[in-house]
Amino acid sequence: MKIISYRDKNIMRCKNYHAAQHRAGDMAIIGGTSVRDDEASMATRAAWLHYAGGLTQAEVAKRLGLTSLKAHRLIMKANQEGLVKVYIDGDVSECVELEQKLSSRYGLDYCEVVPDFDSEDLPLKALGISGAQFLRREIERGETALIGVGHGRTLAASIEYMPRTASNNTRFVSLLGGLTRKFSANPHDVIHRLAERTGAEAYVMPVPFFANTVEDRDVLFSQRGVREVFDLAKSADLLMVGIGTAEREASLVATGMIEMSEIEQIQKCGGTGELLGHFFDEKGRPIETALSNRTFTLGREDLKNRRTVAVAGGRIKTRAIRAVLGSGFLSGLVTDERTAQALAA
Template structure:
């Protein structure tokens, strides 16, 4: 979140509290991670409690993260940016991103009188819903932004709509089709089925689009969950594809990649995504190049990421 930079002690106290309470590290582990004595780590965590920084989640800003948020916002023309202090797996920090994404979603739910939130799917967004506390709302609705079934019409294990409905009691609309159809003809037939067009129209009118970022690697979540075949992702990669958002692939310069999948995707078009409020939750070494590609596309208006990824993004930026 953007805000004023706190003094060094408060910044360190926030970091220590985050590592201890959100990261689950012992005070001794916090001391080792921050290069402090155990006594100093204890005092910082105590200070965080005394200053009211520790509530249900960490309510404070780490100075280094705030600076990265401001730099990323300027570099990629973002309206919103949140950088999470590191404490998680470097390859894919699901816990850190999940906690931060859940906080963001909770704030959006609580401040909205009448809102329709479109949701993507994937491991990171599933983690956001996992860490979202139960909150009853009648003012917010959710809608899936893309097909949530695999090619065999089994449920995507990382589809989040049903879990969101359980956590919030809100109305939630599912896209009852696969992410990618087997052929253009299949897509046209399914698209014209009763109820499918209505859900697409609903998704096109969402106030906020919360999405994950996918890669074009053989081990991508899209392949692992059976949404697409390994050969199809290899075609995308050969065409220069690096990053994916809502079924649209981009190269490192942010240029759209047209492949055999392009006309078979059950999702909003790139034109429908333009000038929308789209917030991505993504980070980790495995997503770095993909995130760079999607940021370069200019589609994102907001980003929630981890500290190491933010530093890496700025290190390669002009």
């Protein structure tokens, strides 16, 4: 298996962009050592699109506004640099600048902006690859003993793109109830997939995300097994979460967790973004809804001053992400370039 990497020490580096691809038996990655900064940045972008995004050289050229010959030369230049690694070790300078802007504007301790592969409304592949690499790094560092995990398509994609990784004594715990009203629409059960990929101990909450009534929630919450998992979630070293919308097309509606009438009521209350079942308006202010007292999740008090990293992006979620960022509950964000540009505007 051939593995390629370009490492450019002249490009500002904050994070690593990692990607694995199985095209013609190759796995490739990029960085650069002898190219000018601008050309190195463009080479990194071209290589990311070609190897991780699976675009042909002609598609890369069209995407970057280059001639096919120029795109070919950029990719060949990366190959000729000759450093071999399993992941992309180069940063696109434009993305680094966006990381710095978002970190400054929203008070983030960690921010990773990944190049887009295409114009999808929800760039699951790009976000999934980066989310997977972030999680894998956390596990391999061995400093995060307990990771709390949220829900959603983006987190599910992160697990899908994560290779089998030894748990390194890391444990996982669900941050919210995960049973749905529609079994056939069982949401992205990332906690089970994580346990399968890592062999780690994983703890789930055997309750729905939202109870039918406040009384039902109180009864279930009084069960010792449920309380023990909640207490464990409160002690997690890292919370890895997704961000939801308050639109009619929201995943919470699609998976049968809540009814259309309930999301419409949330909209009327000003709901824009959702984090672990908590809804926020466009200014990041929490809103109370009919669901607030029926939710099986960590309370807002439990989310304060925590290491909480969201993996979220896409045009359809920009408003929701901005709302959750405004709440001050996030310490980190992994997002795509287009979304980052909108958030930084």
